[in-house]
Amino acid sequence: MKKRLVSVLLAAAMVLSLVACGNAAAPAASTDTAPAADTTTETTEAAPAADTATEEVAEAPSDEPITLTMWCIATEGDSNRHAYEAAIADMAEKYPNVTLEWEAIENEAYKTKISAAMASGEGLPDIFFTWSCAFLGDFVNQGRVYCLDDVLAKYSSELPESMLGNTTYDGKHYGVPTTMNIVALFANMDLLAQAGWDKVPENYDELIQCCDDLVAAGIIPFGCAGGETWCVTEYLEPIIEKTIGADALNDIFLGRATYNNPDVAKAVDTFQEMIDKGYFDPAGASLPNDDVKANFIAGRTAFYQNGTWNCADFANNADFLPKVKVTEFPVIDSSKSKLGQLIGGPSDTLAVTASSPNAEFAAEYAAELGKLICHYGYLDGCGLPAWIPYGDTSSINPLTQSVAEICANADSYVLFGDTAQSAVDKDPYLDAVAKVYGKELDGQGFIEELAGAIR
Amino acid sequence: MHKKNKSITIFLFLLPALVLFIGILIWPIFASVHHSLYQYPTFSDPGEFVGFQNYIDLFNKQYDFGKAVVNALILAALSVFIQLPLSLGLALMLGKGIKGERFYLSVYFTPVLISAVVIGMLWEKIYNPIYGLVVKGAEALNIIDKLPPEGLLGNPKTALLAVFIPTIWQYVGYHMLLMYAGIKGVSSELREAAMLDGATDGQVNRYIIIPIIKPIIKVSIIFAITGSLKSYDLIKVFAKDAYNCSYKVPSLLLVRYAFHNAGGIASAIAVIMIVMCFAFAILINWLFKERDLYGKK
Known part of the structure; x- marks a missing residue:
């Protein structure tokens, strides 16, 4: 009996030791995953x-x-x-x-x-x-x-x-x-031409029409890397900014206003409507950004919205450069936002x-x-x-x-949400953004969750 | 006097190991409990004392720890009921002394030697929704419409299983080796005697081999369950930034909150993991003890 008791205690101590080791070694483990x-x-x-x-x-x-x-x-x-x-x-x-x-x-x-x-x-x-x-x-x-x-x-x-x-x-x-850098919309003009477009859409209605035409032509409009949530913010933040205006978004990011804003919910719903209409490549849901970017270059998607640091990679690809154009995301609600309100800085x-x-x-x-x-x-x-x-x-x-031309006409900048917000606030924000892309939260759910989590 | 000196000598010899054991293993556990009662916005600043609030907060919608625990328990169940039977089957097959035994042993053990990061990236390619082996296989078999367009990892309904398959696959060889060593230790006379009495292979395994290697099976079960509860590296490769993935596990949340200014929450997760591992270890030992007693009767 005593022997069994000792063996149980030793086994338990060993398990405890394993857990404690795991805990202490956490920092090293996290970097090993790169x-x-x-x-x-x-x-x-x-x-x-x-x-x-x-x-x-x-x-x-x-x-x-x-x-x-x-x-x-x-x-x-x-x-x-x-x-x-x-x-x-x-x-x-x-x-x-x-x-x-x-x-x-x-x-x-x-x-x-x-x-x-x-x-x-x-x-x-x-x-x-x-x-x-x-x-x-x-x-x-x-x-x-x-x-x-x-x-x-x-x-x-x-x-x-x-x-x-x-x-x-x-x-x-x-x-x-x-x-x-700013967030910009890159367009593959060859694919747009296949859908009957010889220019990048200049306003939101044109963008939606262009996406519908692309889908009808069997071309996927957008590629977005769901595996890296910051890439989802590159789509969602311009949509929110062009719906509620740069000042309102800046106030939210800097803690001067809460997320409890019905217009933010409306913007999130707009983003999800675009997903529902099949504008986004479903394969992007689990892919990293490098793969999604490669898909855009390879001609799988017509648009790619991301940071302007990508200009270097697109420009270095001699075959791809003549096909690609860059523009800013169009205004959704002109009573609150206008062209030149950009995400970045x-x-x-x-x-x-x-x-x-x-x-x-x-x-x-x-x-x-x-x-x-x-x-x-x-x-x-x-x-x-x-x-x-x-x-x-x-x-x-x-x-x-x-991009320099877009910035020359800039009205105001709102810094990327995961940089502008503190580490404590960034976490629930990115969590909620990922839930929006995964359709687990709608617009109302998004603002309620963040209004509760970010004080 | 002589006896007293002997005791001191024993104590002095044990002291270095004891200091290491307490300093490296026991002390961090107590430190985790202490940290879990504070906010700990940074490693050096304990912040406000919050009592058990971190434990309560863990189960609210924001942290979603309950889902992570359920996922870890599913992984533990899959490990015990799929991984270990597979390992036992392979160990029994190889332990019988088949042709090419060493070769098969090496093949089955290879995944254990490969880094979890490499395995993760390999399986990520297998699951790739555009060019992955799974998609290409489904296309060849004309069942592509049965697969979710987001890929197995992108769909919340299939992602959990898709991530757990390589997690389980990787350690089949590890448990197989433990059991194989135990089987090789079983006297060949016992096996031969049973065969002479007309026992089939299945009966030899059921009534002779498995009862003898039961202590090893117990160790394997403890390793499989505690390993599942602590699983991190391979899942992290799939989860990337770990935001809202449908296969989040406690360790993933622990690391995330430890470095996102929520050390108290991370410590509370660590304490719950310790308690869970401890409870499972006691439960498994108790289950095996009951059977021993029954066997003695």
Whole structure:
């Protein structure tokens, strides 16, 4: 009997141990789920050539070798990869005594990794990529981010103050913006032509008519990656904005108004009507964004609504570029919204950790690196520049030029919902958005759930 | 005096293991219980004391923890009633000493050696609604209209089963190996004696092999159930950002809330998982104990 009791206790202790281990190991497990190919570590050694030591090199704090670490999301498959590589190469030439060890992690895994590291304060890099507004704001509130006021003051003629609003907290600057992007509607004109359209729809009625014509021609209008909820927000947020207006949506995202707004419910119902009419590719429900984007390029769907960073990938595809046009989502309720009200703004940012042993130099380095990433990213078509452009920009692809035109006529910007809202509010928001796409919540259910969850 | 010195020596030798056991295993459990009573907006800030509110909140619509527990229990049931019988069947077949025994053993064990991430990505391709093996197979058999257009993973009615199939498949080989080792330990004389008395293969398995390897079957059941309750990696690959997927499990929610400024909620999930695993371990031991006593009678 005693033996049995002991064996039961030992078995129970073993089970407890297993669970406790699982719990303690959670952070590591979460990062393990990122596909191996999407996580890369690079070390950029300083160029040894003596002729690269120009006058600017003297700006480095000393000739002592310095090693800086950086985390970002510019993985091999990311549109910004080339911009990062080119900028880092330039920096290596300028600062021969600095070794930058940089690690690129896939988007979703990165959010978990940086949040966990910030929460614990352990193992943080010197420089890190971040999204602006609430995402960076959470880290600033935790006291983990180095203030960049002194450094950015030197660049006031190159970096307009208007581009720093999303990374300014209590009047202090904490981030170096790189490129800015908006959500835009990309159209495959070859497929539209098959449905009898030789132009992109210019208003909402035309868009619906165009979708009906596409469906009648056996072409799927939209592709949306249900496997990554942020991709669903790229459809839902413009629909809400063009129904209730930019100011009203901004008030909701920034906590100045609740979700309990019947017009939001109406916008959500509009989105679901489009799903019900067969405008969305059903296969997208479980697919990741890369697959949905590939389907758009391959001609499976006629439209793809996503961030303008995609211009680079579309422009690099010589066969596809002539077929694609970019526009903004049309106005649904003209009494509340108008063209030029856009989702997006300066969000991609570099920041410096307050605990970095070389924080002061890392801040200088991050500012220069951010400027270069912005420059190369703009040339590559990864977005519009947050910094004032310099050099020859005539080679910029036509899609990015169209985006620049849309932004030139912009009335107002509402930052992406998952960036504008705090981590606490973002969670129920994305949950509800996923339920809307999965038809588990209708418009009324959406506003009721979020009005209850977000206070 | 000599006896006292001996006790001290034993204690000193046990001390390092004891410190590790308490520090790494027991202490985190108590820490989880403590954390679950606070908000814990960040790892370093306990925030407000909320008592058992986190446990109550877990079952409201926002966190939907009840659904995650039901999913974990379904997975546990599938593991016990499908995975383990499959493993036992393979172990009995291979344990008999068939031709190519080593080869089959390696083949069945291979999925255990492959990373869960790789298996997840492999099955994701199999389930792909455009070019996946399932869709192409259904097209070839002219039953494509029976499949949901969203694919097996995209449809809430089929997603749960679609995710659990590879989860169960992966560990069939693991339990098979445990049972196979037990079967190989059974004396061949017992088997031969039974055969001489005219017992069939089925009767030998039923009345000799399975009763002897019952302790191993018990361990396998405990591993299968606790493993199901804690399952994470493979499901995470399918769930991607894990928002509102129809196959959410407790660990998925735990990790999500731990890093989304809700450490208290995450700790409450951890505590409930610990209690569930503990309860199942006791239940399984009790079930097997009853049978032992009956057997003795």
